[in-house]
Amino acid sequence: MPADLGDLLRLKKDQVGPAAEMLARAFDQDPKMDYFAPDDGTRGTIARHHFEFLLRYGLIYGEVYATSPRLEGVAVWLPAKKVEITLWRAFRAGLFRFRKGVGKEAMERIISFSEYVDGLHRRHMPGPHHYLFFIGVDPTFQGKGHASRLIRPMLDRLDREGLPCHLVTQNEQNVALYEHYGFRVIEHTVVPGTEVGNWAMVWEGGKNPGSATQ
Structure with missing residues (x-):
């Protein structure tokens, strides 16, 4: 199992709930969450269940x-072979609880959205790499360097291992943030059936002038 990264802490199972609450706040204005839960009154609940599921998935597979x-x-970081959430993997991460928590309509939106993103991932990154599944910082603590603390140690490790890193974001404001760490946009699309933009990005370590090791 990979070693812990510097002074970062590996999340424990009993922290999933509080972490999901924080992530729901962090992604409250994210275009993706706005699409999943267009009703302001239910967005917080849907987001919390969504992130609980994704965190459990990350604990199992990444x-x-x-x-x-x-x-x-x-x-949350995933190895290339664990990025796609298959039915069996979803079941292990608590699919039934997730589906009950978000409801039928939101679940259908989440599934179709994820299938599109998975297709892009397979096309863009067929070889070995690592995947930044998602990162979130509590709004109270944004702008204080916490994103850098979470991103740079992993990129340094991947640079040593000679592995590229892939991510997608649906928030255009995040593109410049990731470019700051050396990621570059490889495709910008609009998710079919939505008005949500999707930026696929890649980081290539020492090949990139913005490498975290420089």
Whole structure:
């Protein structure tokens, strides 16, 4: 199992609930969440169940790091072969509880959205790599360097291992943030059936002038 990254903490199962609450706040204005839950009155509940499921998935199939026990920020990283959430993997991560928590309509939106993103991932990144599944920082603590603490140690490790990193974001404001760490946009699309933009990005380590090791 990979070693912990510096002073970051590996998230524990009993922290999933509080971490999901924080992520629901962090993604409250995210275009993707606005599409999943257009009703302001239900968005918080749907987002919490959504992130609980994704965090459980990350604990099983990848690495989940937090900045501290206060959970100022959380990041989930997945190896290439575990990025696609198959039915069996979803079942292990709590599919039935997830579906009950978000409801039928939101679940259908989430599934169709995920299938599109998975298709892009397979096309763009067929070889070995790592995937930044998602990162979120509590709005109270944004702008204080917590995103950097979560991103740079992993990119340094991937640089040593010679692996590229892939991510997607649906928030145009995040593109410049990721470019700051050396990611570059490889495709910008609009998710079919929605008005949500999708930016696919890749980081290539020492090949990129913005490498975290420089």
